[in-house]
Amino acid sequence: MDLDLPESTLAFRAEVRDWLAEHVVTLPSFDTAEGFALHREWEAELADARLSVVSWPEEFGGRDASLVDWLVFEEEYYAAGAPGRVNQNGLFMLAPTLFSHGTPEQQARILPKMARSEEVWAQAWSEPEAGSDIAALRSTATRTSDGWLLSGQKTWSSRAAFADKAFGLFRSDPAEVRHRGLTYFMIDLRADGVQVRPIAQLDGEPGFAELFFDEVFVPDEDVIGEPGAGWRVAMTTANNERGLSLRSPGRFLATAERLVRLWSETRDPALADRVADAWIGARAYQLYTFGTATRLVEGAALGPESSVNKLFWSQLDVSMHETALELLGPAAEVAGDWPDGWLFSLAGPIYGGTDQIQRNIVAERLLGLPRGDR
Amino acid sequence: MRFALSAEQNDFSAALDDYLSTADCDAAARAWADDDLGPGMKLWHGLSALGLLDLLDSGGSLVDLVVAFERLGYHAVPGPWVETAAVLPALAIGSGGRLASVVLPPHVPYGLDADVSDLRLLLVDDGVHEFEPGERLKSVDRARRLFRPEPGARIGDGVPLAFEHGALATAAQLLGAGEWLLATSVAYAKQRKQYGREIGSYQAIKHLLADTVTALELARPLLYAAALTASARDVSAAKVAAGQAASLAARTGLQVHGAIGYTAEHGLGLRLTKVRALVGVWGTPAFHRGRVLA
Ligand SMILES: Cc1cc2nc3c(=O)[nH]c(=O)nc-3n(C[C@H](O)[C@H](O)[C@H](O)COP(=O)(O)OP(=O)(O)OC[C@H]3O[C@@H](n4cnc5c(N)ncnc54)[C@H](O)[C@@H]3O)c2cc1C
Numbered sequence: 001m002d003l004d005l006p007e008s009t010l011a012f013r014a015e016v017r018d019w020l021a022e023h024v025v026t027l028p029s030f031d032t033a034e035g036f037a038l039h040r041e042w043e044a045e046l047a048d049a050r051l052s053v054v055s056w057p058e059e060f061g062g063r064d065a066s067l068v069d070w071l072v073f074e075e076e077y078y079a080a081g082a083p084g085r086v087n088q089n090g091l092f093m094l095a096p097t098l099f100s101h102g103t104p105e106q107q108a109r110i111l112p113k114m115a116r117s118e119e120v121w122a123q124a125w126s127e128p129e130a131g132s133d134i135a136a137l138r139s140t141a142t143r144t145s146d147g148w149l150l151s152g153q154k155t156w157s158s159r160a161a162f163a164d165k166a167f168g169l170f171r172s173d174p175a176e177v178r179h180r181g182l183t184y185f186m187i188d189l190r191a192d193g194v195q196v197r198p199i200a201q202l203d204g205e206p207g208f209a210e211l212f213f214d215e216v217f218v219p220d221e222d223v224i225g226e227p228g229a230g231w232r233v234a235m236t237t238a239n240n241e242r243g244l245s246l247r248s249p250g251r252f253l254a255t256a257e258r259l260v261r262l263w264s265e266t267r268d269p270a271l272a273d274r275v276a277d278a279w280i281g282a283r284a285y286q287l288y289t290f291g292t293a294t295r296l297v298e299g300a301a302l303g304p305e306s307s308v309n310k311l312f313w314s315q316l317d318v319s320m321h322e323t324a325l326e327l328l329g330p331a332a333e334v335a336g337d338w339p340d341g342w343l344f345s346l347a348g349p350i351y352g353g354t355d356q357i358q359r360n361i362v363a364e365r366l367l368g369l370p371r372g373d374r
Numbered sequence: 375m376r377f378a379l380s381a382e383q384n385d386f387s388a389a390l391d392d393y394l395s396t397a398d399c400d401a402a403a404r405a406w407a408d409d410d411l412g413p414g415m416k417l418w419h420g421l422s423a424l425g426l427l428d429l430l431d432s433g434g435s436l437v438d439l440v441v442a443f444e445r446l447g448y449h450a451v452p453g454p455w456v457e458t459a460a461v462l463p464a465l466a467i468g469s470g471g472r473l474a475s476v477v478l479p480p481h482v483p484y485g486l487d488a489d490v491s492d493l494r495l496l497l498v499d500d501g502v503h504e505f506e507p508g509e510r511l512k513s514v515d516r517a518r519r520l521f522r523p524e525p526g527a528r529i530g531d532g533v534p535l536a537f538e539h540g541a542l543a544t545a546a547q548l549l550g551a552g553e554w555l556l557a558t559s560v561a562y563a564k565q566r567k568q569y570g571r572e573i574g575s576y577q578a579i580k581h582l583l584a585d586t587v588t589a590l591e592l593a594r595p596l597l598y599a600a601a602l603t604a605s606a607r608d609v610s611a612a613k614v615a616a617g618q619a620a621s622l623a624a625r626t627g628l629q630v631h632g633a634i635g636y637t638a639e640h641g642l643g644l645r646l647t648k649v650r651a652l653v654g655v656w657g658t659p660a661f662h663r664g665r666v667l668a
Contacts (some may be wrong), residue, residue, distance in 0.1 A: 301436030
C-alpha cells in the first residue's frame with residue numbers, strides 16, 4: 001500500500017499546474033447565454049492544450065492518461081479555481097457510455113467535437129411523470145424505414161437551454177413495460193419537431209429546460225447499443241454520474257481548503273468543528289477515490305458502491321457550503337462564490353438519483369437487504 | 375500509487391478473524407469485566423503467538439498494525455492492546471510478552487489494567503515515568519479496568535510518536551467495532567420479522583444502515599492513509615472519522631435491534647460502550663479537530 005505518485009504523474013501535475021496558473025479565467029455562470037458562449041471558448045482553449053479530456057484516447061483529443069493522472073488533473077483544475085465544465089454531461093456521462101457501448105463510427109463522429117465543446121450535450125432522462133422512477137417514462141420512439149420518430153416530453157434537462165444535443169431513453173416497444181423495450185438515443189436539439197423551453201432555477205437563471213418532441217426524426221446511426229436494450233446502456237451512464245467521474249474529489253478538496261482559509265480569517269471557535277469535519281470529509285473522499293482507482297486499475301467494475309460516493313459527496317457539499325455561509329454571517333446573502341456554490345450544492349441530493357434512492361440501492365445491492373414495496 | 379491492502383495483509387486479517395471467531399471473545403470480555411482474566415489472557419497469548427504483540431518490532435508496518443487493531447476492535451478483545459502493541463514500540467521499549475499500561479495526560483488520564491500490568495508508564499513533560507495503580511474507576515465499558523496513576527520516578531525520555539500510535543490504534547479499534555455493529559445489524563434486519571415482513575425491507579431501517587456503511591467505508595481510507603504518513607493531521611482525521619462512524623454504527627445498531635440490543639447478554643452492548651470510551655480517549659474529537667485545523 002502506498003500513496004506515492006509515479007514520476008510521470010508528478011511531471012504531468014507540474015505541467016498542468018503551470019498551464020492553469022497562466023490561463024485560468026473567471027467566467028460568468030454557464031447558465032446564461034453570455035456565460036455559455038464564453039465557456040465554449042474556454043473549453044476550446046483547454047482542448048488546444050490537450051487538457052480538456054486527458055483520460056481519453058489520443059485520437060479523440062485526449063492523452064490516454066491513467067485514472068490516477070486524471071484524478072491529479074482534477075485536483076489541480078479545481079485548486080486553481082478554473083471554471084466548471086459546461087459540457088460535463090457529455091464528458092462524464094455520454095462519453096463513458098460511448099466508450100462502452102458506442103460504435104467506432106459514433107465515437108469518431110461525436111467525441112472530438114465533444115472534447116472541444118463544439119457540441120455541448122444535455123441529459124434528457126427525467127420526465128414529468130418519471131423522476132426517481134425513470135422506468136415509468138412515457139416518451140416514445142416509433143420505427144420508420146431508416147430511423148425513428150421520437151415523441152413526448154423530457155424535463156429538468158441541465159444546460160439544455162443552450163446545448164446542441166441531448167441523449168436519453170425512449171420507449172421503442174409499446175408492448176413492453178418498465179425496463180424493457182427502451183432505446184437509448186442521441187438527439188439534435190435543433191432538429192424539426194424539437195421545442196426547448198428554458199426553466200429558471202433558484203438563482204433565476206435558465207439552468208435547465210423542458211424538451212418537447214413531436215415526431216422528431218433520429219437516424220439509426222444515433223442509437224447507442226441495441227434497440228430495446230437502452231436500460232442496460234443507461235446504467236453505465238448512471239454509475240458514472242453517481243461515481244467518481246462526474247464528481248471527482250478535486251472539487252471538494254478545493255472547496256474544503258477554501259473553507260479552512262475562510263475560517264482562519266476569524267477562527268470562530270463555534271464553527272471550528274464543522275470546518276474540520278469538512279476538511280476531513282473531503283480528504284476521506286479523495287482517499288476513498290484512490291482506493292476505487294486502485295480497484296479499477298486492477299480490473300474491477302464500478303457497481304453499487306458508486307451510490308455510496310453519491311450519498312457522501314452530496315451531503316458533504318451541502319454541509320461545507322452551509323458552514324461557509326455561517327462563517328460569512330450577514331454578508332452571506334451577497335452574491336458570490338459561496339452563496340452561488342450553496343445553491344448549486346442543494347441540488348446534489350436530488351439529481352443523479354435522489355439520496356433516498358441511493359440509500360435504497362446501497363441497502364439492497366450492497367448490504368443485501370430485502371426489497372420492500374416501491 | 376496503490377491504495378489497497380496487499381494480499382498478505384488481507385490474509386493476515388483473515389487469519390486473525392479465523393482465530394478470534396472461534397475463541398469466544400465476547401465471553402472473554404465479560405469475564406475480564408468481572409476481573410476473571412483467565413480467558414482474556416488465553417486470547418493474549420494466542421494473539422501473541424500470531425505475532426501481534428511485537429508486530430512493529432519485528433518489521434511490521436503501521437498499516438499492518440491498523441489491520442490487526444481493526445480485528446481486535448471487531449471482536450471486542452479486552453486488555454491493554456493499544457498500550458502494549460502500538461505505544462511501547464514508539465517508546466522503543468520491548469514488551470517481552472508482558473502487559474503494559476500507559477497514561478498520557480490529559481488524553482489518557484487513567485491506566486488501563488494497571489493492576490495486572492508489568493510495565494506502568496506515565497508520559498508527561500516529554501519524559502517517561504513509572505506509576506503505581508491508585509484508585510480504581512468504573513468505565514462506561516465494563517471491560518476497561520481503569521486506575522488513577524500515582525506518579526513515580528522518571529526513567530527516560532518520551533517519544534512524540536507514542537501519541538500518534540495510540541490514537542491510530544484506537545481509531546482502528548473504533549472502525550472494527552463499527553464494522554461488527556453494522557454486520558450484525560444487517561444480519562438481524564434480514565431475519566427479524568414484524569408486521570409480517572423482514573424489518574430490513576422497511577426504508578426507515580434501510581436508510582439508517584446505508585448511512586452507516588457510507589460513514590464506515592469513508593473512514594477506512596483515512597485510517598490507512600494515517601498509517602502511511604503518521605502525520606498529525608492524518609491521524610487526527612482518522613480518529614475523528616472512525617469515532618463518528620463507529621458512534622453512528624452503535625446508535626443504528628441499537629435502534630435496529632430494539633430491546634434485545636439493550637441487554638447485557640447481547641454482544642452489541644460490548645461494542646456500544648467500548649465505542650463511547652474510545653471516542654474520548656487518545657484525543658477527544660475536539661482535540662483532534664483542532665489539530666486538523668492547526
Ligand atoms: C439542478 C438539477 C439538475 C438536473 N439535471 C437533470 C438533467 O440534466 N437531466 C435529467 O434527466 N434530469 C435532471 N434532473 C432531474 C433529477 O434527476 C430528478 O429531479 C430526480 O431524479 C428526482 O426526480 P423528481 O424530481 O421527479 O422527484 P421525485 O422522484 O418525485 O421524488 C420526490 C421525493 O420523493 C422521494 N422518493 C421518490 N421515490 C422514492 C422511493 N422509492 N423511496 C424513497 N423515497 C422516494 C425522493 O427521494 C424525493 O425526496 C435535475 C434535477 C436538478 C434539481
